[in-house]
Amino acid sequence: MDDVDLIELARLARTHAHAPYSGFAVGAAIACDDGSTFSGCNVENLSFGLTICAERVAIGSAVAAGKRGFRCIAIVADTDAPVSPCGACRQVMAEFSPDLRILSSTLKGQTQEFHLGHLLPRASTGILNRP
Secondary structure (H helix, E strand, C coil), rough: HHHHHHHHHHHHCCCCCCCCCCCEEEEEEEECCCCCCEEEEEEECCCCHHHCCHHHHHHHHHHHHHCCCEEEEEEEECCCCCCCCCCHHHHHHHHHHHCCEEEECCCCEEEEEEEEHHHHCCCCCCCCCCC
């Protein structure tokens, strides 16, 4: 699957977001090492700390299907500029793919590429610098 297709899966997943409090709908799609893909959307909760980001929903779906190796995740939001994943999502991504490639796109098609290693340095060693 190429980048355009992965972004389109994220765009479609966004349409299923449950964002009644913020109105900020986000979609994500993750491409696994074996070529399979999984998508997710954000799911808000009145107790905002219980909200689950689209990226973590996509990763959780993949993990529930037995996947552990990921090559790229696409994120789509209705923003003026591409968004970057929150800290919690970055840490969950690092659990499985410390060098994950991240594509973030707006609904207007502006896309930016990030690499998890730059957004979350030392992700595979943690604060104690352990392997």
